[in-house]
Amino acid sequence: MSILRNSVSHRPGSPVDQQLEDDARTFLSGLRRAVAGGNFTDLSRPEWQSVMEFLTNLSRRRVEDGFTPSETAMFVFSFKQPLFERIAKEFANDARGFADETWRATVLIDRLGLETTSAFVKGREEIIRRQQQELLEISTPVVRLWEGILALPLIGTLDSARTQIVMQNLLEAIVSHGAAIAIIDITGVATVDTLVAQHLLKTVAAARLMGADCIISGIRPQIAQTIIHLGVDLADVMTKATLADAFQIALRKIGNGAVAVKRSQPA
Amino acid sequence: MERIPILKLGEFLLVSIQIDMHDRLAISLQDDLTGKIVATGAKGVLIDISGLDIVDSFIGRMLGNIAGMSRILDAATVLVGMQPSVAITLVELGLSLPGIRTALNIDKGMELLRQSLEEQWDSPGVINKPD
Numbered sequence: 149m150s151i152l153r154n155s156v157s158h159r160p161g162s163p164v165d166q167q168l169e170d171d172a173r174t175f176l177s178g179l180r181r182a183v184a185g186g187n188f189t190d191l192s193r194p195e196w197q198s199v200m201e202f203l204t205n206l207s208r209r210r211v212e213d214g215f216t217p218s219e220t221a222m223f224v225f226s227f228k229q230p231l232f233e234r235i236a237k238e239f240a241n242d243a244r245g246f247a248d249e250t251w252r253a254t255v256l257i258d259r260l261g262l263e264t265t266s267a268f269v270k271g272r273e274e275i276i277r278r279q280q281q282e283l284l285e286i287s288t289p290v291v292r293l294w295e296g297i298l299a300l301p302l303i304g305t306l307d308s309a310r311t312q313i314v315m316q317n318l319l320e321a322i323v324s325h326g327a328a329i330a331i332i333d334i335t336g337v338a339t340v341d342t343l344v345a346q347h348l349l350k351t352v353a354a355a356r357l358m359g360a361d362c363i364i365s366g367i368r369p370q371i372a373q374t375i376i377h378l379g380v381d382l383a384d385v386m387t388k389a390t391l392a393d394a395f396q397i398a399l400r401k402i403g404n405g406a407v408a409v410k411r412s413q414p415a
Numbered sequence: 416m417e418r419i420p421i422l423k424l425g426e427f428l429l430v431s432i433q434i435d436m437h438d439r440l441a442i443s444l445q446d447d448l449t450g451k452i453v454a455t456g457a458k459g460v461l462i463d464i465s466g467l468d469i470v471d472s473f474i475g476r477m478l479g480n481i482a483g484m485s486r487i488l489d490a491a492t493v494l495v496g497m498q499p500s501v502a503i504t505l506v507e508l509g510l511s512l513p514g515i516r517t518a519l520n521i522d523k524g525m526e527l528l529r530q531s532l533e534e535q536w537d538s539p540g541v542i543n544k545p546d
Contacts, residue, residue, distance in 0.1 A: 319499030326519055353511040354502035359495060359518035 171206060171223070178202055188256050191263065200263060207267035211275065220268045224261040228254070288314045290321040297398045298327045299391065303336030311347035315354060322360045329398040330355055333391045335366030345380040352385050361386070361401070365394035419444045421451050427459040427528060428452065428490070429521075433466035441477040448481060452488045459528035460485045463521055465496030475510040482515045491531045493517065495524035 178199040185195045203224070210220045231253050239246035288310070291299045300318050304310075318330060332348065334340070340348075352362040365388040367375070375382060388394040419440065422429045428451060430444070452460065462481070470478075482492040495518045497505075505511065516531075518524035 315503060316499060319502055322519070323499060328519065328523070350503075350506045354499070354506045357494075357502040357505055357512060357517055358497045358499065359520075359523065 174202055175199070175206075175224075175227075183256075188252050191259060199260070203260065203264045204267045207264055208271045211268060211271040217265055217268050221261045221265045224257060224264050228257050231257070284310060284313055288317050290317050292321075292325055292327075293331070293395060294399065294402075296326065296328045296402050297331065297395070298322065298325060298329070299331045299333060299395075301333045301336065301391075305339065306337060306344045306347060308343065308347070311344070311351070315347070315351045318351060319354060319358060322355060322358055327360055328402055329361050329363065331363045331365055331391060331394045331398060333366045333394070334364065334371070335368070335391070337371070340371045340374055342378050342380065345375060345378065345382075349380070349382070349385065363388055363394040363398060365389065365391045418447065421447055423451075423455055423457070424461075426457060427461055427525070428455065428457045429461045429463065431463040431466070435469060436467060436474045436477075438473055441474055445477065445481050445484065449484050449488060452485060452490050457490050458532055460490045460492045461521060461524050461528065462492065462494050463496050463524075464494065464501070465498065465520075467501060468498060470501050470504055472508050472510065475505050475508055475512075479510065479512045479515060482512070491516070491528055493524040493527050495519065495521055 182195045182199050185193070187193055187195065190196075191200065206223070207220055232250060235246060235249045235253060239249060289301070291301070293299045298318070298321055300314065302314065306314075318332075321327070322330060332351065334348075337344070348364065352364070355362045363386045364382070367387060367389075386397070388397060417434070417440065419430060419432055419434075422431070428448070430448060432444075434440075436444075448460065451457070460482075462478070464478070467474075478494065482494065485492040493516045494512070497517065516527060518527050
């Protein structure tokens with residue numbers, strides 16, 4: 149038990165002791181039941197199922213509680229020392245038997261430890277995947293600025309998967325709002341490489357095919373330099389310094405009627 | 416054999432593609448439309464592809480060709496109602512159809528055609544504007 153506690157000793161004050169004791173007890177009783185069948189090597193056998201399930205759940209829980217992978221693996225490995233001491237006591241006069249038993253126990257505990265680590269990694273990957281999905285969903289809003297004018301503020305890094313979703317969202321929004329002009333604002337985009345520029349041009353071309361004009365706004369100085377250095381041709385695309393400028397041009401393009409309405413409103 | 420109907424709407428022609436295009440159909444549309452533009456003396460053509468879900472490179476090129484032919488025959492052409500998936504496919508195929516005017520729906524396409532006709536009449540080379 150003290151070895152177990154040592155494995156997490158650098159997290160003082162956390163209420164892990166009680167939990168740790170429960171876990172150790174459950175694991176040991178499960179282990180005892182599993183090895184009673186005399187099978188030490190094949191962990192896919194049914195008698196091992198409850199132990200494996202317990203270890204998987206333990207890893208999941210520890211992922212959520214913020215443990216490191218080594219702390220989680222140490223939970224299993226720390227059973228080695230007491231186990232070996234016990235074996236040493238039982239085979240005090242039998243060197244050959246002691247060596248055999250120690251080897252079997254080492255192999256078994258190592259495999260259990262490895263299974264625990266891989267379950268830990270799997271649990272962590274699940275969380276990362278879920279967060280990635282959420283990020284994709286929240287990061288591509290299409291905003292209606294005016295009758296017939298849409299804005300698409302882009303934030304963060306653009307990769308192929310994201311740009312695909314951005315493109316699809318924008319085109320679908322153009323159809324559903326009947327928009328004539330779409331403003332793509334890239335103030336929040338940190339870097340632009342050839343691929344991103346390519347994607348932007350594709351989005352503009354696709355919007356044009358559907359009968360909507362695109363304006364790109366918010367190009368930062370470094371990005372303007374990169375775009376020219378990369379030799380990307382943005383000549384066919386209308387670019388404006390800020391979203392406000394782009395909005396003004398858009399209002400003028402869809403006709404003065406909208407501007408007149410806007411001015412008469414405060415009166 | 417099935418054909419795509421070409422409707423006369425005042426001085427414009429309206430082509431509404433509501434079924435999946437196959438290659439033969441596209442070629443027969445090209446024949447029919449060019450013939451009809453000359454026969455009716457239409458000033459504009461509106462191609463509505465809102466019913467088109469799938470395009471390949473051939474159909475994409477045919478759409479471009481048809482628009483180009485209509486232009487030489489003195490009929491402004493507007494492509495309207497392209498689905499988002501079709502637009503993405505065409506761009507991915509490298510067919511961004513330069514030189515073809517597009518609009519979101521038939522209403523806006525018709526407006527665009529009228530505008531372009533008026534611009535033509537207002538240009539300095541034309542002396543007598545027909546009523």
